[in-house]
Amino acid sequence: xxxxxxxxxTLSVQEGDSAVIKCTYSxxxxxxxxxxxxxxxxxxxxxxxxRSNVGEKKDQxxxxxxxxxxxxxxxxxxxxxxxxxxxxxxxxxxxxKLTFGGGTRVLVKP
Amino acid sequence: xxxxxxSPRYKIIEKKQPVAFWCNPISGHNxxxxxxxxxxxGPELLIRYENEEAVDDSxxxxxxxxxxxxxxxxxxxxxxxxxxxxxxxxxxASSLVRSSYNEQFFGPGTRLTVL
Numbered sequence: 335x336x337x338x339x340x341x342x343x344t345l346s347v348q349e350g351d352s353a354v355i356k357c358t359y360s361x362x363x364x365x366x367x368x369x370x371x372x373x374x375x376x377x378x379x380x381x382x383x384x385r386s387n388v389g390e391k392k393d394q395x396x397x398x399x400x401x402x403x404x405x406x407x408x409x410x411x412x413x414x415x416x417x418x419x420x421x422x423x424x425x426x427x428x429x430x431k432l433t434f435g436g437g438t439r440v441l442v443k444p
Numbered sequence: 445x446x447x448x449x450x451s452p453r454y455k456i457i458e459k460k461q462p463v464a465f466w467c468n469p470i471s472g473h474n475x476x477x478x479x480x481x482x483x484x485x486g487p488e489l490l491i492r493y494e495n496e497e498a499v500d501d502s503x504x505x506x507x508x509x510x511x512x513x514x515x516x517x518x519x520x521x522x523x524x525x526x527x528x529x530x531x532x533x534x535x536x537a538s539s540l541v542r543s544s545y546n547e548q549f550f551g552p553g554t555r556l557t558v559l
Binding site for chain 2 (some may be wrong): 370
């Protein structure tokens, strides 16, 4: 089955700096890569996703890149703000089955 | 649009007791998922339904876990008997399958503590 590795597990950045989270996956059949943000005690919420036919996607301060050859995808958050503090999960989907990474706890220091 | 609804939000039970969780997906969503999320980890799929049919239950511990989705709408997940290691957040999600891609919408989860 699919295996998704996510790094780093924790990330502390100064407000205004950029944050980068990296994931790798194992199943070459995976073709959909969403990113979820989960605040403490709340539900995971989709913040951005990318399909396998696209190499990069941007939405305001967040962007995701995908390298299908290397089976890597990354989340980039620019101009970080305190409200960006949360746990972020990457995931890879083959068909309708999502496999999640272990999560990255991001702390944005004012 | 109402989101995915789950109840209860919290449950504390003693080991060996039974427990049940309920989920009502977003109206019109034909696919429903149950995940377990251990502390500090990502959600892990337990079972996936397409309408009434369980199409992927390979990760469901069938000796003690059971699930049903009668009429293809809401669903219940049951544990009997519960063990200490079952303490986790149980998340329900739903999606409308249109193609190979579909966004899953999560409920708030049920936090289970087994004493």
